[in-house]
Amino acid sequence: MRVSSPKTMFEKVWDRHVVVPETADTPAVLFIDLHLTHEVTSPQAFQLLRERGMKLRRPDLTLATMDHSTPTRTEQVFGGQPISIESAARQVHQLEKNCAEFGVELLGLRHELRGIVHIIGPELGLTQPGRTIVCGDSHTSTHGAFGALAFGIGSTEVGHVLATQCLLQRRPKTLAIEVANALHPGVTAKDLILGIIGQIGVAGGTGHVIEYRGAAIRAMDMEARMTVCNMSIEAGARAGLIAPDETTFAYLKGKARAPRGAAWDEAVARWRELPSDSGARFDRTVNVDAAALEPMITYGTNPGMVVPITAPIPSRSGDAAFDKSLAYMGFTAGEPIRNQPVNVVFLGSCTNGRISDLRAAADVLRGHKVAKGVHLLVVPGSQQVRREAEKEGLDRVFIEAGADWRESGCSMCLGMNGDTVPKGEYCVSTSNRNFEGRQGVGARTLLASPLTAAATAIRGRVTDPRDLING
Amino acid sequence: MTAIKTLRSRTVVLPSTNIDTDQIMPARFLTTTTREGLGAHLFADWRYDAAGAPNPDFVLNRPEAKGCQVLVAGRNIGCGSSREHAPWGLVDYGFRAVISTEIADIFRNNSLKNGLLPVIVDGQTHEWLLANPGAEVTIDLESCTLTLPTGTAVKFPIDAFARYCLMNGVDELGYLLSKDAEIRAYEQRRA
Numbered sequence: 001m002r003v004s005s006p007k008t009m010f011e012k013v014w015d016r017h018v019v020v021p022e023t024a025d026t027p028a029v030l031f032i033d034l035h036l037t038h039e040v041t042s043p044q045a046f047q048l049l050r051e052r053g054m055k056l057r058r059p060d061l062t063l064a065t066m067d068h069s070t071p072t073r074t075e076q077v078f079g080g081q082p083i084s085i086e087s088a089a090r091q092v093h094q095l096e097k098n099c100a101e102f103g104v105e106l107l108g109l110r111h112e113l114r115g116i117v118h119i120i121g122p123e124l125g126l127t128q129p130g131r132t133i134v135c136g137d138s139h140t141s142t143h144g145a146f147g148a149l150a151f152g153i154g155s156t157e158v159g160h161v162l163a164t165q166c167l168l169q170r171r172p173k174t175l176a177i178e179v180a181n182a183l184h185p186g187v188t189a190k191d192l193i194l195g196i197i198g199q200i201g202v203a204g205g206t207g208h209v210i211e212y213r214g215a216a217i218r219a220m221d222m223e224a225r226m227t228v229c230n231m232s233i234e235a236g237a238r239a240g241l242i243a244p245d246e247t248t249f250a251y252l253k254g255k256a257r258a259p260r261g262a263a264w265d266e267a268v269a270r271w272r273e274l275p276s277d278s279g280a281r282f283d284r285t286v287n288v289d290a291a292a293l294e295p296m297i298t299y300g301t302n303p304g305m306v307v308p309i310t311a312p313i314p315s316r317s318g319d320a321a322f323d324k325s326l327a328y329m330g331f332t333a334g335e336p337i338r339n340q341p342v343n344v345v346f347l348g349s350c351t352n353g354r355i356s357d358l359r360a361a362a363d364v365l366r367g368h369k370v371a372k373g374v375h376l377l378v379v380p381g382s383q384q385v386r387r388e389a390e391k392e393g394l395d396r397v398f399i400e401a402g403a404d405w406r407e408s409g410c411s412m413c414l415g416m417n418g419d420t421v422p423k424g425e426y427c428v429s430t431s432n433r434n435f436e437g438r439q440g441v442g443a444r445t446l447l448a449s450p451l452t453a454a455a456t457a458i459r460g461r462v463t464d465p466r467d468l469i470n471g
Numbered sequence: 472m473t474a475i476k477t478l479r480s481r482t483v484v485l486p487s488t489n490i491d492t493d494q495i496m497p498a499r500f501l502t503t504t505t506r507e508g509l510g511a512h513l514f515a516d517w518r519y520d521a522a523g524a525p526n527p528d529f530v531l532n533r534p535e536a537k538g539c540q541v542l543v544a545g546r547n548i549g550c551g552s553s554r555e556h557a558p559w560g561l562v563d564y565g566f567r568a569v570i571s572t573e574i575a576d577i578f579r580n581n582s583l584k585n586g587l588l589p590v591i592v593d594g595q596t597h598e599w600l601l602a603n604p605g606a607e608v609t610i611d612l613e614s615c616t617l618t619l620p621t622g623t624a625v626k627f628p629i630d631a632f633a634r635y636c637l638m639n640g641v642d643e644l645g646y647l648l649s650k651d652a653e654i655r656a657y658e659q660r661r662a
């Protein structure tokens with residue numbers, strides 16, 4: 001018998017999905033196990049099928065939901081009022097029409113399982129180790145937390161998958177990020193990934209699939225692992241992976257669409273084979289010390305412009321783009337980021353809109369009020385998260401603190417549905433992108449963890465959550 | 472998709488680094504259900520003021536930008552969101568190539584699928600291009616070279632298959648569909 005050389009987890013998943021191997025002249029044809037789709041990046045893809053008179057190849061491997069342009073106000077979701085943005089309403093109806101025409105299962109606007117596409121895949125148990133998962137959305141990397149090879153694609157590729165259940169892909173390189181030691185209290189998965197992006201840069205992972213490894217990763221629950229993998233794209237990597245382990249299996253067991261009975265045992269046995277073999281070679285390795293991290297916060301207009309919350313805003317002499325970014329933010333190099341006044345706090349998104357994020361924020365907020373003049377918007381990542389939060393009474397904590405409690409969706413993460421930050425205002429946001437205008441024209445975004453967001457909402461100024469947790 | 476073999480055009484220069492797809496096509500324009508007409512919103516927040524009037528300082532609004540088909544951008548253009556609306560907007564506006572030292576993965580992929588040529592150059596060539604806006608360059612896909620008006624010619628990397636598709640105006644879906652038997656065999660093996 002041939003002794004095969006040690007393989008990385010990426011290689012194992014990739015090899016298992018190759019339909020036609022790549023050559024110098026042609027990319028590999030890669031089979032896709034799960035295609036998630038939403039209202040914004042799919043209309044042109046369905047149109048392509050229609051123009052060519054084609055059918056959807058694998059409706060059983062396709063699931064649609066709506067999240068990006070959907071309203072978060074209850075009366076606009078459940079009736080009483082129309083969706084306020086007409087083009088968004090059209091897009092929602094277009095998805096309903098496309099799903100009906102092509103036979104795609106749709107978790108539509110009023111469905112109890114609707115939510116942000118990257119929150120519902122895991123929640124339903126569809127996100128499973130070893131699968132290939134794609135979606136017309138760059139944060140598809142989130143699903144990699146389960147040891148699935150998951151990445152974002154464009155609308156043309158959405159059309160390819162609808163038509164053939166396959167994609168043309170060149171094999172990416174691998175990058176191991178070894179995270180040693182443990183995170184301190186008050187320092188979260190969000191701070192870790194922001195720290196990693198600060199270290200390797202926003203293009204540091206371009207062309208690579210990242211595998212996050214090490215003690216700090218193993219110690220995390222699934223929701224924290226999803227937060228880490230979610231922002232792989234902010235480091236330029238299309239996918240992030242974490243090896244499945246007992247934590248992964250415990251999370252998936254009993255989920256609605258996870259395997260059951262004998263199929264479950266078989267699946268777990270298969271999943272145990274997935275982690276990278278010892279001695280497997282990565283193209284690059286980066287080492288990170290979790291114990292050296294503090295709560296992190298961004299001060300500029302890309303996620304790599306990030307500092308520990310106790311540090312001053314840095315300066316880079318002679319870097320015009322850097323100065324332009326600080327000017328947009330209205331910050332001066334050398335001043336502390338701490339205590340900067342804010343107008344809006346957004347708690348939500350596919351990065352930090354899960355139940356553990358809401359619990360962590362509620363623990364900080366309990367018994368406090370949101371500072372005068374600050375708008376705290378809390379948007380659960382899915383309707384399931386919303387119901388669970390209500391069951392636990394978290395909604396009461398938020399509402400009593402003076403927050404706005406909404407239906408699920410992407411909301412202020414990208415402001416497509418009208419939930420925007422007013423021009424020139426500062427928003428501490430638990431989302432993943434602080435680009436110019438991302439949360440609204442002229443909006444100024446500071447990315448941080450749910451703990452930092454909650455502490456900041458109470459004080460109305462950028463606040464180190466450890467001041468409130470310990471104090 | 473229109474075939475590209477060679478392209479000769481003056482350049483427009485946007486020197487900012489990390490130009491993300493939210494800048495290229497802000498989210499509020501993504502509620503469209505077609506690809507057409509997005510050129511009007513290209514770089515909207517840089518191109519227009521709050522009242523919707525063209526910002527005279529922005530390069531695309533200057534008279535010399537008219538008719539330019541090549542965009543030279545700072546390092547790492549196209550990072551962020553996977554929205555294909557970004558290359559759709561660039562193509563609809565009239566661009567056929569984007570030049571930088573680094574181009575983000577998903578944006579590069581999306582560009583190739585829409586006849587927008589991503590050209591990656593070395594730092595020195597990039598600096599020359601940034602310093603000489605409006606330079607007339609020639610991009611030849613046959614030889615994979617970019618030629619500057621100084622006569623300097625540099626090679627650029629491009630995936631062989633993507634190059635074939637661009638040169639012949641072929642779309643990749645046709646190729647995937649031709650693998651139907653292999654896909655079916657794979658599905659049976661896995662079932």
Ligand code: SF4
Nearest residue numbers: 139349350410413414
């Ligand atoms: S929450 Fe934000 S980042 Fe996540 S899918 Fe929605 S828009 Fe994209």
